[in-house]
Amino acid sequence: MNLRKRAISGIMLAGSMVVMCAIADAASTVSAEAVAVVADTRTDLATDGTAGVVAQLNQVSTDAVEMAAAGVENSQTILVASADEEAQVAEDTEEASAVQEETVSVEKSAQADSKEDETTQEADAVEDVQNADVDSETDTENTVDVENTKDIENTKETENIEDTENIQNTENAEWQNRLMADVDEFLYVRASGDADAEIIGKLYKGDVADVVENGDTWTHVVSGDVDGYVNNDYCVSGEDALDYAQENVETEAQVNTNGLRVRNAASEDASVITAVSEGTTLTVDTDAETEDGWVAVKYKGQTAYVSADYVTTELALGEAVTIEEEKAALAKKAEEEAAAKAAQTKETTTVQNASVSASYDDVTLLAALIQCEAGNELYEGQLAVGAVVMNRLRSGAYPSSISGVIYQSGQFPPAGQGMVASIAANGPKSSCVQAAQQALGGSDNTGGATCFSRASSGRAGVVIGNHVFY
Known part of the structure; x- marks a missing residue:
């Protein structure tokens, strides 16, 4: 009996040694794999976040348990024939608990490292976001400043363009029902739309007329005291009439103030040639270069400048004259010439x-x-x-x-x-x-x-x- 007990004790001792060796091997393997997993968790943390780390730790725990279980099974197989099953199971359970505790320790260590890395990354991320916010705010401010400047410039440019377009549109609208004679001297205005009708007036070159009614050959017009018909073949109307006027009629500048200075250049520092009174009419020099705020005029054979704020510019358009008016004008001219000759x-x-x-x-x-x-x-x-x-x-x-x-x-x-x-x-x-x-x-x-x-x-x-x- 004693011999048998000793044999059993020896067998159990030997079995314990075998189990411990198996557990040691398993623990070594688990430790190595845990280290590898910890390294992998850092990568997974960057790519998969916390969820990836938890998945890796769960896998380590499962592998450790399985390896420990395999070691216990081998040990049980060796000890079944020689030892009591309950003692062996108890010891196996103890060893498995030790392995599990080590696994839990490794898992906690990995989780701690993971949390530290995660905290660091979150701090870095927050800092990056803050820096990004600051940069974004700075960029936004700069962008807003640039956009505001551009908006102001664009607004001014748009207003200038709109003003010019409005002036042009208004001017074009005024000329839609206007007509001018495209002749070298004058065009007869007749009492009706017939070449044999009575001549009641003359529309001289540079005179403008308002259209009453358009016709295929003759147009009914009114200009000054003349109300009659003109032949369409010798007329231009609408925008064509405006273009004709701008090319063939002088532009005048009507002075709106007394003592307006006429200067030799478009500058307030330029020399004053003379001063003119309110109501004076100056001829605009349309061939001269234009300067903002100034109007170029002709004065005694030279180009001079006056402030645009004190003059009103317009085309020097004329009106048709009746035959009676022309006869009276000719008679008056003859009288003036005779008077001049008499005085002479x-x-x-x-x-x-x-x-x-x-x-x-x-x-x-x-x-x-x-x-x-x-x-x-x-x-x-x-x-x-x-x-x-x-x-x-x-x-x-x-x-x-x-x-x-x-x-x-x-x-x-x-x-x-x-x-x-x-x-x-x-x-x-x-x-x-x-x-x-x-x-x-x-x-x-x-x-x-x-x-x-x-x-x-x-x-x-x-x-x-x-x-x-x-």
Whole structure:
């Protein structure tokens, strides 16, 4: 009995050793795999999150239990024949519990590492999100600033474009029922749409008319006091009329204030040429470069500038005139010309002044000047030129000799150009020699004039032939 007990004890001892070795091997394997799993959890944490880590730990626990169970089964197989089944089961249960505890420890360690990594990653993620928010806010602010600037610029540009378009649209709308004559001088306006109808007015180039009714050949129009019909073949209407007006009619600038400065450049620092009063009309120089806030105008043959704030610009359009109005205008013009001529012409009487002694050369030189200035005039005109030279000689305000008066600088162009000397050398016409001798003898039909110019100049004086003497 004792022997048997000893044998059983030895067998149990040996079996215990076998079980411990098996458990050790299993634990070593489980530990190695747990380490690998911990490493894998870091990767899984980044890719699959916490769920991946839990799945790995569950797998480690399952594998450990299975390996421990396999070791116990092998040990049980060895000990079944030699030991009591209950003792062996108890011991196996204890060993399995130890393995399970180790597995749980490994799992807790892995979970701790996982939580630490997860916390770190979450902190990094929060920081990244915060930084991203800050960057996003900064980018948003910059974007808003840029967009606001662009919106302002776009708004201003849009407003300018809209203003221009509104002006153009308004102008185009005004011209939809307008008409102009596309002619060199004027177009007849008739009482009806017939080429043989009575002429009641004229639509001159640059005049504009309002369309009453369009027709295929004739259009009923109204312009000024004229109400009649014009032939469509000689007219342009609508936007074509506007284009025609802009190309063929001058643009005027009406001054709206007193003392408006006219400058030589589009700048407030530019020199002032003159100042004009309210109501003055200036012609716009449409060929000059445009400057914001300024209007280019024509002033005494040069381009000048006035502030756009104080002028109103518009096309200088005219209106048709009736035949009666035109007759009245022509009569008025004739009266004005007659009045001007009357003011210009005085009653001419020939006075006799003291004669002046002169040599042959003086007579020839004076006759040559008379021929240059009035060689094709009536004799009275030739005498008048000679009288002017003698009146200068007597006045004391000019040179004291005939040659000195004739060759005085800037006075008689033919003398300075050599024409007088040429004619004197070849011999003047007889009528001019006679006029020179009479002038030297004291005859004066100019009323004491010392100057003369073309009668068309409009100067007041005594008109003789094509000259006015004053």
